[in-house]
Amino acid sequence: MSSVVVDALPGKRRRLAAQVGSGLGEAVAAAVVAAVVAGVGLIAFSLVQWPAFNSSNVTRALTTVGQVLATVLLAVSIGLLRTRKWPLVAKLLSWIGISTFVTFTLGMPLAATKLYLYGVSVDQEFRTEFLTRLTDSPALHDMTYADLPSYYPAGWFWVGGRFANLLGMAGWEAFKPYAITSIAVAAVVSLVLWSKLIRADWAVAVTAAVTAVALAYAAPESYSSIIVILLPPALVLSWGALHRPQGEDAGTARGWGAVLGSGLFLGLAATFYTLYFGLATFAVCLMGVVAAVLAVRARAKLPDGERDSAPWRAALPVLMRLIVIGVVAGLIALLVWGPFVLKWLSGTAASSGTALHYLPQGGAELAFPMAEFSLRGALCLIGVLWLVLRTTSSRRAQALAIGVIAAYLWTLLSMVATAAGTTLLSFRLEPILIALLAAAGAFGFVEGARAIYQALNEPGRFRLTAIVVATVGALAFAQHIPEVLAPEITIAYTDTDGNGERADKRAPSAVSHYGAIDAALTAQTGRPRDETVVLTADTSFLSFYPYLGFQAPTSHYANPLADFAGRSAAIESWSKLETPDQLLDALTKTPWRAPDAFLFRRTGDNYTLRLARDVYPNDPNVERYTVTFPKPLFDTPHFTTTDIGPFTLVTVQP
Template structure:
């Protein structure tokens, strides 16, 4: 790699993310200050116009000949593609998409854990190392603590900033395997594909999922030993290491793609076993340090211990049918259709087309394998791969556009390289050749305009795409809604009183308390440890979710207060010192339970019902808070 390209790559990977974060923070802050009436079309109008501004910014980056101007414009434009529509869409809520409901509940809980302490810990369970990759949550939690912002509120800007950084990183990797202008096009296509396929709902998955297509091109070059072999191997390993600590499924899928490319290299005799093994060794060595940071504590703790994993016991509708974005009547559909044609046509002659084709083929193979896995009572969560498939196909459209421009330039009389006249001798005082080519080639202008239209078209669909997860009006930790209202009839209106009661009775920091709660939102906003995660799909396998539920139910059968205290003392896991029960009309105390019945979507189960007499002991203090009864064991054993 020449020195200038090495310097540019370094800037893309270091300064680019900084610019992206700045764009996301500025965009979010500006959107929150704009007068956007809730329920009006003002946000949609601003989103559409904002998309046009972003498209103009990117077009300026393409047509500007001076790198010192073009490169920052590229970073800022790419970051603005997700930052502008999402900031405007969420302008009337302090929450991110879907608030603290569904999957966001455990994500905010994870951020809250690390905003409270830098110690590597599970988001829910005391005394357990995390199973779900924690790097994104750790960085977000520590950044929230540094900024002095509550984790639940920081979730929005951190997620948008992650999407902005991802767009720049995708560009950085693409710039290593193609020209910078084509890299910009591929990064734009990738980012639009991510927005259209709901990747914004899981930004830490998209952080490395968006990198799989260019990573596949780098992998194919590794197999063929082209370019800077050692640096490429190390970079591929670092990306895999990043996936290992942010999203395990993307790591496995990326490994699957690279394995298929390696097998392809052996079958086509582009490589031999020994050089290939050396390459694999370098990649694994580069990936291992990051991987071990997260996984070594879990692997050591799980040695010889019973585990129960239900994380893949989920079959989403989008994971039940194969994604065919190339058949959709949208801007992204047009990109994917063009990309499909180009990938198929150039599969045998272009390294990029071959790598993208293998990525797409592996994506569909993943869907097939996920369907087959149903026979074993599990899935491969195929819906997580849909954004990667769309990104690979959309990136192929850049190759198609570049080929159209090239053919026009070489075949049309009067253009450079055509038959109309010989190419004149370069004038050193003239404009750079690339700029002269673009200005004299109307096809390049047409492609630029069409690309800008695609950006505007796709950006302005964000409010419709994410309508289901839009401006959440969930209660805040103090028990009020974003507009300041509070309905005592809502369970979460008592969040502030619940925390004040628990903290007052225990006299301990929240991180030193284990709570069994009928209100999971309380555990999302406050860094208490939980006796049980809200569902088996989120639970750490080391917690053995079914066994904990069974133990909770056994406590309900205690003959009296002394037997209940004895059962709590004898619990193999740290027992709760605080219970937050729902009160029934007849005075009984209840905790909800769930069961893993995959593939049955019904996870409901009978509540664990306690007689209030079980807590008639000086060891317990009771306070009723709204619909809840708070039972605190005093003094309760603290979490170390």
């Protein structure tokens, strides 16, 4: 018997290597195709002088044309896959179709602007700053502060920084093409993963559904939308890794390929987006508990001669698989989290952070998209019905149902956490919930149509009817996506970009003076940008140029090791000093790297900074206040003062 087991091991390893190698190879090929499609499309869009989206319907019309083209490509690929004709052509068409859909849906509405959704406003400001920082250097520096490692996961931004650096683009300018390309790549990789788990034609349909809802409700936060798109098939993969009914392992790698894949996904999530990593880990652990209970119950029900005296041992293989998944994910996570963890454990920096201090109305309610009277609501409702009907018989339904339950449990835990003065940011989970229900809805529509077809004794024109209904619904939802994203698209046209221009051709904001400020700053300090600390409330300046900042825009974006509150108190104390010598002495004694320059707004005979403080649990959670510096405080040769537009630049001379 032992020799048989030993002889079987190399076969298992070969099967595992074949599974992993095949999946990774196909994913890489699909990613290359998606990158080429997105790149060619975005370059083609940029060669034409399009009107602004917020003042013309031209780009909206062409977006619809591109979506129809993508739908045709996907329909042809599904037809070829169902008839098993030209499988390689079908696969290539599906990759091109999905990436074309992403490229047109996001790229065409933004064709006349260099900025991505939300421009450089709201949260997109610090995201652009982070990409600018990692374009300037591949080191995992904090996006703002000197001498601190990155706290926010740098994975997506690091790759984007290398992308921008390779193409010789500024970080802010690379943001849009990189965001769109990365989402297209995520969509086709998701398709490859689905195709390894279910029928190939179904894989195309469910990927298209998940991608469409992700573009509508997750695209503004581009790096998180990648996790949204990949999570549904990743959960199905994880359930296959943990729940292994007796007899299922014959002729397979015993689910270890799924274990490795699950660890890789969780590791990717950890390097991209902490919140979604937490939710995904919670869902996988919940799967582990359910799988362990099912394994113990199955062992306890065996005949007397086969029953184990300790059926709880059936849970040990599940625990072992969870541990391996965790180890793989942890090793990958350390690639971006390692420097921060080491700094935090060393205790060499003050710790403060309020990233979880945000509770909008969406975080105080349970989301029920399936109750909406809309196409989204209809798809989600079909998904809920399918989950209820198929959970006992479908592995896919079980995995997606556990994911949905995990999202609702996380939301309830977040509400409970408010009693402790914090939250778990559950308001950001709605895109995840919608994506899971959309995947379930796609399965529900396909299986439901087949069941009705059989119940009606297979009428001749029923299949065509189902195809027409699906196509009409898909196109109706797809062409509605730009309307859903209209506010974010409009900001991309009304914000002033790094060239000092607005894409809608109207008068630019004060950002248009940033170029002159940068030139004066580098001339007066004589130091590289990434060695110069600037104190300013106009923090979008750091989004366009990789200067270090003395203070983040709010405590919620600040590195917990930066002592945001202490820095704000220091700034206020400096403004109350009476002489330049006192200010110079205070700058010398600051526990952090002191500012090399101040970028103020002028107000009469004073210079002002508009700062922010955390006022959670209020909503809004940020209170703005103004700190005023009298001009005489800088009346010394140790400071060089330059007025540029509405700004005053003050550089500290050595």
